[in-house]
Amino acid sequence: MQFFDALVNHTFMQNALLIGVLAGVACGVVGAYVVARRITYIAGGISHSALGGIGVAHYLIVVYGWHWLDPVYGAAAAALAAALTIGWVSLKGSEREDTVIGAIWAIGMAVGILFISQTPGYNQQLMGYLFGNILMVSSGDIWLVTVLDLVIVAIGILFYRQFHIVCFDEEFARTRGINVEFYYLLLLSLTALTVIVLVTVVGIVMVIALITLPVAIAGRFSRTLWQTMLLAAGISVVVTTLGLAVSFGLDFPTGATTILIAGVAYLLVTFGSSLFRSRQA
Amino acid sequence: MEANAVVEMEGVAFSYDDSPTLENVNIVLREREFVSVVGPNGGGKTTLLKLLLGLLRPSKGKVRVFGKPPEEARSRIGYMPQDVQLDPRFPVTVMDVVLMGQLSSGRRFGFYSKSQTNAAVSALKEVNLYDLGKRPLSSLSTGQKRRVLIARALASEPDLLLLDEPTANLDLLVAQELHTLLKKLREKLTVIMVSHDLAFVSRYVDSVVCVNRIVAVHPTAEIDGEIFSQMFGRDIKMVMHDQHFKHGHEG
Numbered sequence: 037m038q039f040f041d042a043l044v045n046h047t048f049m050q051n052a053l054l055i056g057v058l059a060g061v062a063c064g065v066v067g068a069y070v071v072a073r074r075i076t077y078i079a080g081g082i083s084h085s086a087l088g089g090i091g092v093a094h095y096l097i098v099v100y101g102w103h104w105l106d107p108v109y110g111a112a113a114a115a116l117a118a119a120l121t122i123g124w125v126s127l128k129g130s131e132r133e134d135t136v137i138g139a140i141w142a143i144g145m146a147v148g149i150l151f152i153s154q155t156p157g158y159n160q161q162l163m164g165y166l167f168g169n170i171l172m173v174s175s176g177d178i179w180l181v182t183v184l185d186l187v188i189v190a191i192g193i194l195f196y197r198q199f200h201i202v203c204f205d206e207e208f209a210r211t212r213g214i215n216v217e218f219y220y221l222l223l224l225s226l227t228a229l230t231v232i233v234l235v236t237v238v239g240i241v242m243v244i245a246l247i248t249l250p251v252a253i254a255g256r257f258s259r260t261l262w263q264t265m266l267l268a269a270g271i272s273v274v275v276t277t278l279g280l281a282v283s284f285g286l287d288f289p290t291g292a293t294t295i296l297i298a299g300v301a302y303l304l305v306t307f308g309s310s311l312f313r314s315r316q317a
Numbered sequence: 318m319e320a321n322a323v324v325e326m327e328g329v330a331f332s333y334d335d336s337p338t339l340e341n342v343n344i345v346l347r348e349r350e351f352v353s354v355v356g357p358n359g360g361g362k363t364t365l366l367k368l369l370l371g372l373l374r375p376s377k378g379k380v381r382v383f384g385k386p387p388e389e390a391r392s393r394i395g396y397m398p399q400d401v402q403l404d405p406r407f408p409v410t411v412m413d414v415v416l417m418g419q420l421s422s423g424r425r426f427g428f429y430s431k432s433q434t435n436a437a438v439s440a441l442k443e444v445n446l447y448d449l450g451k452r453p454l455s456s457l458s459t460g461q462k463r464r465v466l467i468a469r470a471l472a473s474e475p476d477l478l479l480l481d482e483p484t485a486n487l488d489l490l491v492a493q494e495l496h497t498l499l500k501k502l503r504e505k506l507t508v509i510m511v512s513h514d515l516a517f518v519s520r521y522v523d524s525v526v527c528v529n530r531i532v533a534v535h536p537t538a539e540i541d542g543e544i545f546s547q548m549f550g551r552d553i554k555m556v557m558h559d560q561h562f563k564h565g566h567e568g
Contacts, residue, residue, distance in 0.1 A: 068408075072404075072407055072408055074404070193427070194426045194427060195426070196427065196428065197416075197417075197420060197427075197428065197429065198420075200409075200413070200417075201417045201420055203407070204403070204404070204407050204409060204414075204417070205398070205402075205403060205417070207372060207398055207402070208396060208398060208417065208469070209417075209420070210370075210372055211370050211372065211391055211394065211396045212391070212417070212418070212420045212421040212473065213391055213392065213421045214420060214421075255408055258408060259408065259410050259451070259452075259453045260408060260409060260410050260413055261408050261409065261413075263408075264408050
């Protein structure tokens with residue numbers, strides 16, 4: 037009840053709810069591709085490398101007074117750069133892909149931490165980026181996230197057939213005249229943008245869970261990728277909203293609460309369905 | 318250029334690294350030929366198909382399909398890859414997979430159109446799997462999955478069909494079902510099929526392309542143990558042992 041009062045009376049709660057819903061939708065669409073193509077680890081690398089961009093942007097804002105810059109832009113730039121680098125390496129196949137992902141993952145974080153340490157003042161914001169700061173969302177962020185969200189969902193749906201075949205069978209896609217490299221890099225770029233949207237909700241460290249868990253739950257009840265997508269988007273919206281409500285009521289950190297709700301739901305569904313199957317057998 | 322040649326390879330060589338996978342390949346195949354590609358594992362059979370699809374480029378020589386470079390002829394080629402490379406748990410229905418064969422045509426955005434769906438439905442009917450269209454691919458048996466992949470190749474409405482080991486590791490009955498299907502298809506299409514199944518090959522195929530780094534083409538009637546042992550050494554004898562291969566020949 038408290039939650040609903042707050043929702044009616046406070047803009048920051050309305051903003052938080054809106055961001056949660058937007059993030060949930062992007063999560064369902066892109067997460068379905070990421071899980072189907074088994075590139076969760078790439079998504080992890082992309083999200084952690086975003087800290088590098090955040091650190092540099094934060095430094096430039098404080099030390100050089102670049103107030104037009106927002107750390108989110110830094111995060112987006114770093115995430116996109118990481119996505120394209122990893123994608124290029126994996127398409128070229130000349131380096132071990134997991135080595136490169138691990139390197140980009142850690143180097144991004146190292147750069148971020150270094151720049152933040154050199155930035156004068158109290159760096160409370162850092163915690164927000166690492167673990168989520170959904171209640172601190174400004175109306176500027178809302179605009180950015182809304183635009184990003186529309187771009188992600190529009191591209192994700194418009195090129196559904198191409199992404200689907202590139203995820204399922206790259207080689208056959210090539211024989212049908214699909215530009216596999218282009219769509220793979222586009223998919224990784226969408227993943228990078230989704231990560232940026234999610235960072236405001238659950239933070240860099242917990243992004244992977246929100247990309248994968250709703251899709252994993254949805255996957256148990258759907259036959260096709262688009263069913264997974266729709267259902268996962270719905271589940272993500274419910275999870276982020278519940279996370280917000282529960283954390284507000286109990287005064288818990290929102291990001292962690294959201295992830296735990298998703299985790300518990302996943303465990304229940306997995307456990308429940310295996311119980312159901314063994315009963316049927 | 319020969320008239321009505323579907324496939325021409327002239328002095329083609331290919332290598333993945335320093336040692337050559339294929340050397341000096343010269344093949345001409347004509348319309349409505351049904352050809353089997355045989356050879357030991359790692360001998361270059363799949364490589365040969367990928368060269369025809371333009372997925373790989375030859376390091377030497379020239380590949381022409383329907384008189385054009387493979388990349389430009391792709392829309393007329395239906396391809397069935399080996400199924401081992403596919404993720405068995407990928408969320409996809411039988412119909413979804415077959416629809417992928419229609420991808421090169423039609424609009425660029427969104428979902429498939431009515432006419433694309435119709436093409437996929439008739440491809441599914443051709444392989445007798447129409448009833449399973451809505452089932453997840455993961456719930457099908459290996460033999461059924463192979464038929465789905467053949468249907469996907471057919472959905473491309475091809476004039477040339479390339480099949481990579483459609484009958485490998487199937488039990489006899491299922492393999493026979495596939496053979497019946499392939500016999501039906503050869504009446505309409507030029508078919509190139511990688512196969513280990515010499516009993517089938519010797520009965521129904523026009524000629525055999527033996528691939529083991531070098532490539533030799535033989536009319537099926539001429540095939541006997543001699544040629545195979547020359548090509549493959551000891552490898553093939555085991556196969557010959559239990560498939561009464563020369564006697565089975567009806568052509």
